Amino acid sequence: MLFHVRMDVHLPPDLDPATRDDLIAREKAYSQQxxxxxxxxxxxxxxxxxxxxxxxxxxxxxxxxxxxSGLPLFPYLDITVTPLATHPSKIAEDD
Incomplete structure (x- = not known):
C-alpha cells in the first residue's frame, strides 16, 4: 500500500545541541535504511x-x-497520512 505522508518537525528551541545532533543522526540512519x-x-x-x-x-x-512511530523524531513530528490508489489515467503500471 502506498501512502503520501507529510511530516513537520517541531524541535524544542531549548533542546540540548548534543541531543539534537544525536536525534538527527539517528533519524537519518533510520530513514535511509x-x-x-x-x-x-x-x-x-x-x-x-x-x-x-x-x-x-x-x-x-x-x-x-x-x-x-519508530522514527527517532516521532515525538517532535506532526504527521499527516493520505492513502493512495492508482489513478485510472496513469500510463505506467510500475511507477
Whole structure:
C-alpha cells in the first residue's frame, strides 16, 4: 500500500545541541535504511520549511504506523497520512 505522508518537525528551541545532533543522526540512519529496504521510495524536502513529503510503501496500516512511530523524531513530528490508489489515467503500471 502506498501512502503520501507529510511530516513537520517541531524541535524544542531549548533542546540540548548534543541531543539534537544525536536525534538527527539517528533519524537519518533510520530513514535511509527504510529507503534501502524499499519501504520509503520517495522523500522530498518542502522548500523553506523543516518538513517533508514522502511516499511510503507498506504492507498495511499497521506496518506504516510501526515504521512512523519508530522514527527517532516521532515525538517532535506532526504527521499527516493520505492513502493512495492508482489513478485510472496513469500510463505506467510500475511507477
Amino acid at each position: 527504510l529507503q534501502r529496504n524499499g519501504k520509503w521510495p520517495q522523500l522530498w524536502r518542502i522548500a523553506g520549511e523543516y518538513a517533508n513529503f514522502s511516499i511510503l510503501d507498506t504492507a498495511d496500516n499497521e506496518e506504516l504506523h510501526r515504521l512512523l
